[in-house]
Amino acid sequence: MTLLLHLLLLLFIPLLTAADATVSIYDDSDKYIYYGCYNETTQVPGSAETRALGGGIDESLPGEMTVPKCLAFCGNGSTEYRYAGLEWSRECWCAQTLSGIAEKLDDTACNYPCEGDNTTACGGSLKLSVYRASFASRLASSSVFCLTIAGLVMARMLW
Numbered sequence: 001m002t003l004l005l006h007l008l009l010l011l012f013i014p015l016l017t018a019a020d021a022t023v024s025i026y027d028d029s030d031k032y033i034y035y036g037c038y039n040e041t042t043q044v045p046g047s048a049e050t051r052a053l054g055g056g057i058d059e060s061l062p063g064e065m066t067v068p069k070c071l072a073f074c075g076n077g078s079t080e081y082r083y084a085g086l087e088w089s090r091e092c093w094c095a096q097t098l099s100g101i102a103e104k105l106d107d108t109a110c111n112y113p114c115e116g117d118n119t120t121a122c123g124g125s126l127k128l129s130v131y132r133a134s135f136a137s138r139l140a141s142s143s144v145f146c147l148t149i150a151g152l153v154m155a156r157m158l159w
Helices: 002-018 067-075 135-158
Strands: 032-039 057-060 083-087 091-095 117-121 127-133
Touching (some): 032 083, 067 091
Antiparallel strands (some): 032 127
8 A cells, every 4th residue: 555655646746846836948958949838649539649749769757857858868869859848747758740639738838847957847747848959050050061062162163
């Protein structure tokens, strides 16, 4: 009975702490920008229980999850995922696409604080704080490369 009680407490601690929490949206990444709060799609009729951020990778860090940890997990591996999402204060989901049946919600619906940083939003109950890879950082590096190539071609044509 004691083990069951502990498990139930672990499941509902985010609910208790989120009720009075005031959290902010993380906006200090040079790789990802905040995209919005979206519903999880596993319980949407006709979804076949697929996730809003399915087909990628995920990790759960009870007591430790922060937005920077999730963004690093999604963006620093051998595959850089386009989307990163945080759910239930401790879960990180990475995927190349966001499900078309996921609906954008008001940002206040993603009001669970991260378990590793109680001032920052980490989704909610069946709600994801979603971040999308910023194309500005990629565009800047690819533009420099393209301009360099174009300059070399132009120089070669003039000779």
